[in-house]
Amino acid sequence: MTKLKRKDNRKADVIRPISIQVGVIPNANGSAMVSIGRTTAIAAVYGPRELHPRRLQIANKGVLRTIYSMLPFSVDERIRPGPSRRSSEICKVTRQALEPALYLEEFPKATIDVYINILQADAGTRTAGINAASAALADAGIPMRDLVGSMAAGKIGDDIVLDLEGKEEEETDCDLPVAYMPNSKKITLLQFDGDMPPADVKKVVKLAIKGCEIMYEKQKEALRDKWVGAQKK
Amino acid sequence: MAELLKKERDFVLPGDELVKSMDYLPGKNAYREGDSVYAKRLGIVSLSNRVVSVIPLNSGYMPKAGDMVIGTVEEIQSNGWIVDIKAPYSAYLPLSGVREFIDTSKIALSTVYDIGDLLYAKVNMANSGSVHLSMQDPRSRKFRGGRIVKINPAKVPRLIGKMGSMITLIKDRTGCRISVGQNGLVWVDGERDDVAAQAVDMIERDSFHEGLTDRVAALVGGGPVPKQGDNYDKTQTKG
Numbered sequence: 001m002t003k004l005k006r007k008d009n010r011k012a013d014v015i016r017p018i019s020i021q022v023g024v025i026p027n028a029n030g031s032a033m034v035s036i037g038r039t040t041a042i043a044a045v046y047g048p049r050e051l052h053p054r055r056l057q058i059a060n061k062g063v064l065r066t067i068y069s070m071l072p073f074s075v076d077e078r079i080r081p082g083p084s085r086r087s088s089e090i091c092k093v094t095r096q097a098l099e100p101a102l103y104l105e106e107f108p109k110a111t112i113d114v115y116i117n118i119l120q121a122d123a124g125t126r127t128a129g130i131n132a133a134s135a136a137l138a139d140a141g142i143p144m145r146d147l148v149g150s151m152a153a154g155k156i157g158d159d160i161v162l163d164l165e166g167k168e169e170e171e172t173d174c175d176l177p178v179a180y181m182p183n184s185k186k187i188t189l190l191q192f193d194g195d196m197p198p199a200d201v202k203k204v205v206k207l208a209i210k211g212c213e214i215m216y217e218k219q220k221e222a223l224r225d226k227w228v229g230a231q232k233k
Numbered sequence: 234m235a236e237l238l239k240k241e242r243d244f245v246l247p248g249d250e251l252v253k254s255m256d257y258l259p260g261k262n263a264y265r266e267g268d269s270v271y272a273k274r275l276g277i278v279s280l281s282n283r284v285v286s287v288i289p290l291n292s293g294y295m296p297k298a299g300d301m302v303i304g305t306v307e308e309i310q311s312n313g314w315i316v317d318i319k320a321p322y323s324a325y326l327p328l329s330g331v332r333e334f335i336d337t338s339k340i341a342l343s344t345v346y347d348i349g350d351l352l353y354a355k356v357n358m359a360n361s362g363s364v365h366l367s368m369q370d371p372r373s374r375k376f377r378g379g380r381i382v383k384i385n386p387a388k389v390p391r392l393i394g395k396m397g398s399m400i401t402l403i404k405d406r407t408g409c410r411i412s413v414g415q416n417g418l419v420w421v422d423g424e425r426d427d428v429a430a431q432a433v434d435m436i437e438r439d440s441f442h443e444g445l446t447d448r449v450a451a452l453v454g455g456g457p458v459p460k461q462g463d464n465y466d467k468t469q470t471k472g
Contacts, residue, residue, distance in 0.1 A: 109362035146248030
């Protein structure tokens, strides 16, 4: 990792500028907006609320539903609104990344709905979405074991780098998003479809976890800003 | 105790470590993992003896047996009413939950409680998604007139206050009749209902400010309140 020159002059283990804002949608029970560089995700949490149709209800625990979608203007070329093959996959992995953090057994038969919208996309939308959803769930007062931090790492040439941006992602097929709960040290999301020697995978995952921990702290900071700030005012 | 990582009234987030010791027990909204107790929810730490719990700052209403709630009649069935109580589950008020005997072959249920009626009812039973109400509690009734103020259910204990001090203050000073539902709906009726409603809103907005009682007293009029200590206290979270 010596002569690496990234598109925006970042060091290999540096994340793009992060901003997290909690409580951006007063109508929702909880909400958050996460910007990582030119990627922006907004998440709104509704519930626990009644789940219809009833056949979807689970007798002894609640259901988490995540709806991820990219807004038509989020990328250069307009995206057709509505579900796609890609967005259904992301809905599923997002749900699986968040579910282990929640005490769903406290809401039998009910549902918690998380709506994630991508306002602008420049790689790393699923990780931004998970960060936004995690902060929004905590903001909604949902019982959780821990917040979930999420970040991707990958490999460009021989260099292992954190938080790939759009152009970098186009150059490589080594992009590995991770979601992580720091307290229990558990990984809740790990996707990879490129190819990489096993030794490098370990290094990439390790770096991604470091990124997750940073996102985790940023979420806490933003939540504290909203709630402690509101108390002092 | 050196193992205590947070003080009483500290703000915590889910996953924050509260105590690193087996000497403490996790209370409400806290859980144990290994040697430590962690927070389950966003809220404020509350310690009593050796139990650490978290008072939530934001929450939806989860029905609990014994709660008094305010709901609207949604639907009439052959043997009772379905009532919307602003919870993840709609509640059922069976005929057996009504104080007087009703002969369904002679009277229509809609003459007792019609769709849209506001009820102050007691949660008789609440488990795994089924909620039964009762109107047999002496406090239960059907509301006529008045207005409804909605607040966050997490703020209801603060609105009631220590031994009902806050709500009595508003009732006495405004001369309004007020009923508080644990589900965050508050019914207000009287000449000065606008002032009372403002006071309720103020409590929701500023629930964790110092000297809230004095500010409420200033709003509703009638001079300052005799000092008894109005700090947020764990005794308020009962119920």
